[in-house]
Amino acid sequence: MQKVLGLIGGMSWESSAQYYRMINEQVRDALGPMHSARLLLWSFDFADIEALQRAGDWAAATEAMVAVARRLEAAGATALVICTNTMHLMAEEVQAAVGVPLLHIADPVGEAIRARGLTRVGLLGTAFTMEQDFYRVRLAQRHGLEVLVPDADDRAQVHRIIYEELVRGQVHDASRQVYRQVMQRLVEQGAQAIILGCTEIMLLVGDNDAEVPLFDTAALHAQAAAMHLLSPG
Structure with a gap:
């Protein structure tokens, strides 16, 4: 049985949609045409994140990312993926806050x-x-x-x-x-x-x-x- 992957997305949704497509395509190709990926997706309103980035408020951005990581873990995610490069700035803090692996980009x-x-x-x-x-x-x-x-x-x-x-x-x-x-x-x-x-x-x-x-x-x-x-x- 597949594990359950937690996606932290919406930064922006344009690229998160590509993640969703690519992961599902690879699972389908590996397991067969009726299969798809077991995913939990949290999609931020990117305007909120972009405002924090622009203000240089990385502490608040980290707090938001950690909160979402914990929600996804509580919902059953066995690993986490941050669907953006920039927000790996707080990857260490996110990893430290949860008990499941964060797959670093x-x-x-x-x-x-x-x-x-x-x-x-x-x-x-x-x-x-x-x-x-x-x-x-x-x-x-x-x-x-x-x-x-x-x-x-x-x-x-x-x-x-x-x-x-x-x-x-x-x-x-x-x-x-x-x-x-x-x-x-x-x-x-x-x-x-x-x-x-x-x-x-x-x-x-x-x-x-x-x-x-x-x-x-x-x-x-x-x-x-x-x-x-x-x-x-």
């Missing part, structure tokens, strides 16, 4: 990159993910990766497109071109691959948009979640 990404024999990668994401160390340090310490981030102007553009377009379901060719240029500059700095370190970026760019491999964090995280659901024990 950076780990399947790091494992996939190392499996390809790569060690130097570029990171795209929100300004919080690119500029704070919670994500880059985990990739460095646990997976031995050197992580490059865009310069300040490029970081501002990447962040703006995420919050003003992608989380609103807007996908524009002009923004795709901006991302292509940012990725190319990272390649010129020595990046052997690019991490799509915001779960909405998959809506904008794909493998044909860069000359190096792209690692889609949402897809890799969803795959790890499905593997956990299907694992014995």
Whole structure:
């Protein structure tokens, strides 16, 4: 019998919908066409979370995330998934507050990159993910990766497109071109691959948009979640 996975989503719902689809597809492919994933989904109103992010009130954001993690555990979740990169800023606090494992998004990404024999990668994401160390340090310490981030102007553009377009379901060719240029500059700095370190970026760019491999964090995280659901024990 499958385990029960608790999804902490809504940040934004655009990417959470992709998680729901991908996890269910992988369970169906593994078990047969009538099967689907046993999931509990908490979906935040992203406007509330975005306001806390913008205000830099990470303490309140952490409190909200911990409260939801505990609710999902109480409802029967045997593991948790935070369906966004940025909110892994408080992953340690969330994990400490519950007795079930939190499947950290950076780990399947790091494992996939190392499996390809790569060690130097570029990171795209929100300004919080690119500029704070919670994500880059985990990739460095646990997976031995050197992580490059865009310069300040490029970081501002990447962040703006995420919050003003992608989380609103807007996908524009002009923004795709901006991302292509940012990725190319990272390649010129020595990046052997690019991490799509915001779960909405998959809506904008794909493998044909860069000359190096792209690692889609949402897809890799969803795959790890499905593997956990299907694992014995």
